[in-house]
Amino acid sequence: MTAVLLTDRDRFPFGPEDHAALAQAGVALIELDGHDPDAIAAAGAEAAGILVYHAKLTAELIARLPLLRVIARCGSGYDNVDVAAARARGIEVVYVPDYGVDDVADHTLALLLAVARRVPASDRALRDGRWLAYEQLGTMRRLRGSVLGLLGFGRIAQAVGVRARAFGMELLVHDPAIGDDVLAAAGARRAEDLGALLDGSDALSLHVPLTPATRGLIGAGQLARLRPGALLVNTSRGEIVDEAAVQAALASGHLGGAGLDVFEHEPLDPDSSLIEMESAVLTPHSAAFSEEALAEVRGRALADALRVLAGRPPRDPAPEARA
The missing domain is CATH 3.40.50.720 (NAD(P)-binding Rossmann-like Domain)
Structure with missing residues (x-):
């Protein structure tokens, strides 16, 4: 069964709508508190998708996720994801450009x-x-x-x-x-x-x-x-x-x-x-933390990840790295 990994579950848990979307798509959920790289590599060994908040998805860490097909950045910035390294391995990267x-x-x-x-x-x-x-x-x-x-x-x-x-x-x-x-x-x-x-x-x-x-x-x-x-x-x-x-x-x-x-x-x-x-x-990097914004960002990131896993083009692919 296809699975996605949710990082930082302790700070940003999925809501009922997100669980319903996963169930409808027939995708299993793996949940991880925090974003330690070794923990991500272990928990994500069987994951085809990963939802990222604060985790740094370096080229090295991406290489440790053998089944990965999509990285969904839950935010408008994506400087914590090595987009070029992901795309070189055939992994799509999506984000939420107008989040918050x-x-x-x-x-x-x-x-x-x-x-x-x-x-x-x-x-x-x-x-x-x-x-x-x-x-x-x-x-x-x-x-x-x-x-x-x-x-x-x-x-x-x-x-x-x-x-x-x-x-x-x-x-x-x-x-x-x-x-x-x-x-x-x-x-x-x-x-x-x-x-x-x-x-x-x-x-x-x-x-x-x-x-x-x-x-x-x-x-x-x-x-x-x-x-x-x-x-x-x-x-x-x-x-x-x-x-x-x-x-x-x-x-x-x-x-x-x-x-x-x-x-x-x-x-x-x-x-x-x-x-x-x-x-x-x-303030603790909380500018975008409203109940409404967080529900939207996780829902849209998940929807785009599921779109990619279903073989469809993403709605919001991350642009190529900026100089």
Whole structure:
């Protein structure tokens, strides 16, 4: 009997609809808590499909899954899957390109507001019995009239832009792949290069995929070009940002605050100095975690995997690796 392996079952279990889809297709389910590579290789030895959340499907691990025919990435990013290695072995890779657009956009604005208005610091102080005065809270920011720099302007960034404009923010965008018509419809200005984006932003929000070109793209030099007191929000990938540089910029006060949902190493080290910084608002890579979004992403990824296993073309094949 054909079987598929669900990784990270402890965090992302299937619902009744998913089990019904498997039963209708006549496909068995193998479930695995977590995503340890050796555990995946053992549990997936008989699997024709695998559903991936946080697991890293390297060429080496893919080679240890002899019956594999499809890898379904439960998310819009697929940098944790070696697509080229999979396709070289005749294995299809599918993903959910528009997963969690509204959810991540909402979370991005929530982080921006939380940082600008010092919400977590105020909450912690009150719970500790302290009623902080203005000078104790630190500088708070009005969003109206400020410039939100958007690095990348895909689905999520465009949704962020709609929300930011509702708060009266101006949009400055750097994304060479986006046409002037899209920017005009969004009410956004174009920054011709990254430097222009950094120079002109009161807050910077990152919305680019993790590729060799974007890894470490925002470091000390880039942060220094932001306006003094600028805010940083990252809901894309942690490796795009030099975390030590962010910590240093926050400590110096040049960076007024940072809202981070993603980190260079996850889970975040409990000893990270970011945890002690009042100007940092941190969430556990949870921007897309709504009940509705998670039900949709697992259902669509599973449906596409079953489509491939039935000999039909996938709805959302992952694009070839990006430079």
